[in-house]
Amino acid sequence: MIKKYLIERRSWIFLFLCLQLLTLLTTYLDPAIPFGPLLYISFLSSIIFVIFLAVRYTKETRFYKSLDEWDPHLDLNNLPPGDSPFEQIVQSHLYEQTERLRQEATLSQGMLEAEKDELLSWIHEVKTPLTAMQLMIERLEDRAAREAMNYEWLRIHLLLDRQLHQKRLPFMENDLFIEQVELRSLLSQEIRTLRPWCMRRGIGFDIRLELEELLSDAKWLAFIVRQLLTNAVKYSENADIMVSSYLHAGHAILEIKDQGRGIDPKDLPRIFDRGFTSTTLHNDPKATGMGLYLAKRAAQPLHIRIEASSKPGEGTCMKLIFPLRNEFLQIRGV
Incomplete structure (x- = not known):
């Protein structure tokens, strides 16, 4: 100075x-x-x-x-009053600008909240005709048409589900309920949802669970598993996906391993980045770059680590590493 x-x-x-x-x-x-x-x-x-x-x-x-x-966070209480006329001019303009920015921020926040509420309401309303559509599809006698319609219905359902959880992510901490989750039941429900897609691509599941129960939030854990299973199915064909659970060094681990196209080594550090798809198949229309990003975001409040390993042409292995039991006290806020 x-x-x-x-x-x-x-x-x-x-x-x-x-x-x-x-x-x-x-x-x-x-x-x-x-x-x-x-x-x-x-x-x-x-x-x-x-x-x-x-x-x-x-x-x-x-x-x-x-x-x-000064930390510019729209709070001028820590600033001393200006002594000289020039300092008073600066202070006056700072107060006026800060007040204007505070009002604009409040207005923008209100508009974002209203937009989020409208979008969530719209998603819930769309689910009603989707459910009716599923019942109508099941009544179709033409098997090929029924399978094709089921596949397209599933794509819409997964997109809406992802959008719903993406909007809820910023407030996820307020929605957590830690309990014993029956892993087999959770996996069966998610695999049943993906069944039309799996049948279309000739994919089966090999489930080996040493741990039948995990301590976590059932709803958000299901969302994380759904993103990993969706990715595994999306990039696999005519192969089995192995899902296993076991205990290692005190940590419960859920492993999802596919035999798909795999991930290039230079892409591995970036697969959880928002919007990142691939450097080798950059124009792949199936890739959105959001599934793994949202899974990682949802895993953080649950203290779950996601580790990925892969070899091109040999498949990908995703591991959910759960925290130690005493670490759940932090999640519960005790």
Whole structure:
């Protein structure tokens, strides 16, 4: 701040130095004026000027130091009042701008909340005709048409479900309920939902559960598993997907392993990034870049780690590593 202050006052300092040099130059050119006394006066005035700068530095930079350290979060309570007219002008404009930004932020937040509520309401309303459509599809006698319609219905259902959970993610902590989750029942429900898609692609499931129950939130765990299973089915064909659970180093682990096309090693660090699809098959219309991102987001409040390993052409393995039992106390807020 001292350097900035000296730069700010460089014109005044330069003017003072010029005046001192002018005084000494006058005494040098005019022999009638004694040089010694004027040199002594210049020396004293320079000391006084340095002291003056030091005093003014403390007073003039107090307000701007506060501005420099201010965290701009629309709160001006920590800023000291401006002393000089210029500081008061700055303070006045800051208060006006902050108040305007606060009002705009409140308005924008209200509009976003209203939009979110409308979207959630719309999703719930769309589920009613979707359920009726599913009943109508089941009555179709043409098996090929029924399977095709079931497949398209499932795609719409999964897209709506993903959108619904994506809107709820920012408030997920308010919706958690930790309990013992029956893993086989949860997996059966998710696989049953994906059955039309699996039949179309010739995919089966090999389920091996050493752990039948896990401590977690059933609804959000189902959403995470749904994203991983959907990814496994999407990039596999005519192969089995192995789902297993076991205990390792005190951690419960749920593993989903497919035999699909796999992931390029250079893409692995980025697969959980929002919107990332692939560098090798960048134009793949099946990829949205949202499934794994949302699964990762949903896993964080549950303290679940997701680890991925893959080899191109050999498939992908996704592991859900659950926290130790005492770590659930943090989730419950105890």
